[in-house]
Amino acid sequence: MKTHVKALVVGGGAVGCSVAYHLAKAGWETMLVERDELTSGSTWHAAGLLPLFNMSYATTHIHKYSVDFYKTLEAETGLNAGFSICGNLRMAQTQERMDEYMLYSSVAETAGVYHEFLTPAQMKERWPLLNTEDLRGALFHPQDGYINPADVTQAMAxxxxxxxxxIVRKLQVNAYKWTGSEWIVTLEKMVEKGGNLVGSGEMIDVHAEHVVTATGNHAQRTARxxxxKIPAIPVEHQFxxxxxxxxxxxWRAEGNPEHPVLRDSDSKWYVREERGGWILGPYERGAPARFLYDVPETFRADLFPLDLERIEEEYMSMIHRLPTSETVxxxxxxxxxxxxxxxxxxLVGPAPGLRNMWLAEGFSFGITAAGGTGYYLAQMMVEGEAEIDMASLDPKRYGSWMTTEYAARKNEECYEHVFILHHPDEEREACRPLRTxxxxDRQLALGAQMGQVNGWERPNYYGPVDAPADFDHNSRSFRRGGWWQYAKAEAEAVRETCGIIDASAFTKHLVRGPGATAFLDHFTCNKLPKVGRINLTYALTDAGTTRTEYTIVRLAEDEYYLISAGAWTxxxxxxxxxxxxxxxxxxGGYIDIHDVTTQWGVYALAGPTARALLNEIVKDAAPETVLSNKRFPWLSYRDIELGMCPVRAVRVAYTGELGWELHFPVEFGRYLWDLIWSVGEKHGLKPVGARAQNWLRQEKSYRAFGNELGxxxxxxxxxxxxxxxxxKEFRGKQAMIDTGIRAKCVTxxxxxxxxCDPWGKEAILSDGEKVGRLTSGGWSVAFGKQIGMGYVRPDLAEVGTKLKxxxxxxxxxxxVAEDSPHDPTNARIRIDG
Structure with missing residues (x-):
């Protein structure tokens, strides 16, 4: 076996074999090690389904690549992977489920995934064994189906x-050591002993420039x-x-085709044919997480005892949908x-805090995702970036605050929600509240209905405090939810009087030291601000694309305060x-960097009366002028005092109105909130949530990271x-120039x-042809109609272009509207007083 390679892949399931295949195809010398046998993890007992359905743009591309790739393997390797292209039928019992499929239809169109809609009568005509009497319709993918997991893994291998x-079996990783230029991975030969797999004590070191872990159920051991931290923990799944x-x-003997994979989403199960019978796979309530800390040595290609009582409801609903199965x-x-x-x-991408260490962990649909994961991860490793934005799958979307208990409980919840309606405005309740x-408590008293971002509780909107008993704050919809009217009133308040938004979840970094200025000048693409001023800027990838958006506040010559998105700390x-x-x-010179996110809270105060409100509580020798344009111009910062609270005030507003971000030492948060509200009502102050803010920023064409920026x-x-x-020279500059304009962001x-308003997932069309996709969407109170942002072909980006x-x-x-259609000259933001 080799002891020096370009890339070492750890894990011999479907995902690991795909990664090794695609790295080798890209020209890298690659080795794969597996502690037991190939497919001995979850791969061997997977049902092998290949569902294209996914609300995630990146995951849809991954699934689509897998389906297309698997169809080519037999010609290349001579191995038949057992791909049954029977189609995938997602049935709907309710109109709301059909609404979900209609939203997905638009997502699928942006990714080039073919699909059809069928009526109950059409389903019954094609597949008469189905009971369709209580169905509203279905979404049908005729091009996918299922595959034999072991066979497709062996074909990729x-x-x-x-x-x-x-590819070497019976080798377990016992240690990883980074030398500064390569990884030394210590492997132990494993041997059979009494039916168990145990270490032999014989060690081998392998040197690798890059390592990919695809360790599946053993992810917690890998993390240690x-x-x-790797929040990948298994949950029991029975079929x-x-x-x-x-x-x-x-039916089959009469020459009829195989049934598609059947998904009765409202009954929480899938069914497919298997040797004249049926496979039922439910996603029931109460499935427990397992192996929170380690996989026992005695557990190899093993299973847990079946719990039929837990899936009784799903089993009975299968009989209802397929009546002939009742006596089987x-x-x-x-x-x-x-x-x-x-x-x-x-979790696909670079491991947090480590060099040349890549994760491919946490696959609940591993067979579907394996092919595409190998393809796009290899692009990231070899070329620096993938052709699609993989940030939504990045392992660093979870911070160090995450614990094993949190991951286990949320993973159980996620399993339970596989077939529960995935509303774009859904908020799941497990492990909440956590970070507050x-x-x-003041916000809850005002009717705040909380969402969660990066573990933080954050108001989505403020509902009625004295709501009637039958008012459902948890009402979700693919159209306008129960919250819509309250978000609209909040957005109107910001445009007409004043709103306060708790933005404490913002990511905040302090960067200082002799090398800080030179570093940030090269790290970001805009001019650095002067002392006391702020700039909006971007850090680029080496491929010239947008890696991070920053608001940079220059506190001193070599001291900077960086603000970025709260979801991406x-x-x-x-x-x-x-x-x-x-x-x-x-x-370069010495740089001191601190994550100060939890040290500073933030209230964003914005609206025409914001200055008048703050004038009542600001403490200054000349309070009537401290907030004027002369002393406190737009895009500047000042240290001020509001009552007894020291505040780092930043003259900027994400909503596009006169406003300030008030950054304060976090322990003053309750005091400052109460102080603002002590004078707020006479200025028309209204608490505002994230949903109204999202609408308002689109009226100003403010791009959001993770939406327009990526x-x-x-x-x-x-x-x-x-x-x-x-x-000036900055990271990624030439690559950005060389890339040119492939598509253009428009409002x-x-x-x-x-x-119904757009959710930011919809296809944009011209003359019936797909020409782009929305990345954000909502309602505009300024224009009284729907608004959205997205990317279109450059020739269609001119103001006034009519699209669909x-x-x-x-x-x-x-x-296509002009950039910043509401107040394009920023007169409202700059207004003096």
Whole structure:
């Protein structure tokens, strides 16, 4: 076996074999090690389904690549992976489920995933064994189906070997050591002993420039060896196989086609044919997390005892949907561990805080995702970036605050929600509240309905405090939820009087030291602000795309306060610190970086009466002028005193109105909230949540990271030319220029349906052709219609261009608006007083 390779892949399931295959295809010398046998983890007992359905743009691309790739393996390797292209039928019992499928339809269109809608009558005509009497319709993917997990894994392994990959079984990783230029991975030979797999004591060191962990159920052990946190913990998943169904056998004997994979989402199960019988796979309540800390040595290709009582409801609903299955006996059963993460998406990308260490962990749909994961992860490793934005799957979307208990409980919740309606405005309740800002109880008293971002409780909107008993604050919808009217009133208050938004979840870093200025000047694309001023700027990837958005506040000559998105704290911190380390290693001056996110709270105060309100509580020798344009101009910062609270005030407003961000030592949060409210009501102050803020920022065409801004578009494509200083050198500059303009970010005003707004997932069309996709959407109180932001072909980005946005399976008129359609000259923001 090899002891020096470019890349070492740890884990021989479907994901690991795909990663090894694609790295080898890209030209890297690769080795794969597996502690037991290939497919001996969750792969061997997977049902092998290949569902294209996914609300995530990145995950949809991953699944689509897998389905297309698996169809090519037999021609390349000579191994038949057992791909049954029977289609995938997602049935709907309710109109709300059909609404979900209509939203997905638009997402699928943006990714080029073919699909059809079927009526109950059409389903019954094609598959008469189905009971369709209580169905509203279905979404049908005729191009996918299911595959044999072991066979597809072996096919990828053979393809990898043919490309030079060394695959070695019975080797367990016992240690990882980074030398500064490579990883030394200590492997122990494993041997059979009494039916168990145990270490032999014989060690081998392998040197690798890069390591990929695809360790599945063993992710917690991997995390301990690496000294990091990986929120991938298995949950029990059981499925049963029936004896042959005589009516199904007869149906097939008559020459009829195989049934598609059936998904009765409202009953929480999938069913497919298996040797004349049926496989039922439920996603029931109460499935427990397992292996929170380690997988026992005695557990190999093993299973847990079946708990039929737990899935009785799902089993009976299968009989209802397939009446011929009622008299069919059970042939086999499986209850095995399948890894989950708190949001259900896998962890794919660089490991937090480590160099050249890559994770491919937490796959609840591992067979579906394996092919695409190998493809896109190899792109990230070899080329620096993938062709799609993989940030939504980045392992650093979870911070160091996350615990094992949190991951286990959220993973159980995620399993339970596989078939529960995935509303875009859903908020799941497990492990909440967890991280709370100082004024949390005050906000609840005002009717705050909380969402969660990066573990923080954050008001989404403020509902009625004296709501009637039948008012449902948890009402969700694919159209306008119960919260819509309250968010609208909040947005109107910001435009007409004043609103206060708790933005304490913002990520905040302090960067200082002799090398800080030179580092940040190269790290970001805009001019650095002068002392006392602020600038909006962007850190780029080496491929020239947008890695992070920062508001930079210059506190002193070599001291900066960086503000970025609250959902991406660990993601931003890792990139910032590693980039600074590289700068210092290459001769730059010393830099001191601190994550001060939890040390500073933030209230954003915005609206026409914001200055008058603050004038009542600011303490200054000349309080009537301290907030004037002369003493406190737009895009500047001042240290001020509000009552007894010291405040780092920043003259900026994400809502596009006169306003300030009030950054305060977190322990003053409750005092400052009460102080503002002591004078707020006479100035029309209203508490405002994240949903209204999201609408308001679109009226100003303010791009949001994770929506308009990401690693698949450059700042120039995002239309941020005014924040790019081409007169200086900065990271990713030439790559950004060389990329050119592939698509352009635009703001659209939409004449949409009366009861639905875009969610930022919809397709944009011109003459029936897909020409782009929305990345944000909502309602505009300034224009009285729907609004959205997204990317279109450059030739369609001119102001006034008429386009269509697909919502509820219909095309709605849209027009490209000027950038910042509300107050394009920023007169309201700059107003003096």
């Amino acid at each position: 053979k393809g990898a070997r043919q490309r030079g990959v060394d 060896l690496l000294g990091i 049963i196989v029936t004896e042959p169904d005589p009516m199904l056998v007869k 006996g059970l042939k086999d059963d499986f209850n095995g561990p399948i890894c989950y993460t708190p949001d259900g998406n896998p 800002a100082p004024a949390y 660990a993601y931003d911190a890792d990139f910032l610190k590693q980039s600074a380390e590289d700068f210092v290693a290459n001769g 690693r698949d578009a450059t700042p120039m494509e995002a239309g941020l030319d005014r924040f790019i200083d081409l007169g 659209l005003l939409i004449d949409g349906p009366e009861d 946005v697909k919502m509820l399976l219909q095309e709605w008129d849209a027009v």
